Amino acid sequence: MSLGFGDALDESEEQGARYDKHANVRRLILLRHGQTEWNAADRMQGQIDTELSELGRRQAKDAARELLGHDAIAIVSSDLRRAYDTAVALADHTSLEVVRDRRLRETDLGEWEGLTHLEVDTRYPGARQTWRLNADFTPPGGESKLEVGARALPVVRELFAARTDWPGRTIILVAHGGLIAALTAALLELPRKNWPVLGGLANTSWVQLSSHGPSIEQPGWRLDVWNAAAKVAPDVL
16 A cells, blocks of 8 residues: 555654664774784784785775775774774775874783784793783783773774764774774773673674763763674684
8 A cells, every 4th residue: 555645754754763863873983904914823913013914905805895884984093004904995995084093003012922822821821811801911011901991092082072073973993903892991981890891803893882972071882783794703912
């Protein structure tokens, strides 16, 4: 049966109401970089500037196609090549330019950088497990998860203040597994004892949060998606 004019009007009003419901919501997508050879070898990268593998470049292109429909207004990336090249693969499908921000770099792992998981466990028995379970534990010469979250949080706060066109649309940050977990926990204001509930991310998986609050002082962040379009990941950086 065809709709009458009144039915069509009601349907239009309903669609308008659905649209208005999300008009003030800021969506934030945190995308992890594609695979590197060090990822494949379980080697701790931290802030060492490794490159994407061939598989990682294909993953970046696949992620770009997956994220095209999210109405992004900005792409901000870690300045490390593995993240920046992943961000460029996404930007190539848009009119956006990638903005680099070193505050989105991976965790500084200090003396662990360049070592495999097995080598870390041999030289520092039990330390990696402690690091997994305690957000304030610092690898020797490195930084804690709490410190990582604290350096990344201002990036989002500055975007919140500067991008008046953000409500109703999406900003994408391209970064690293450890940083994304720390930033997510910081945005959600999780107690430090609960930070380990956010597990590892697969290469080119992403997290989506949305801000429903009235202001930068009360952003009202919610976790919508964790480890999207990915297999369950090993808990690695």
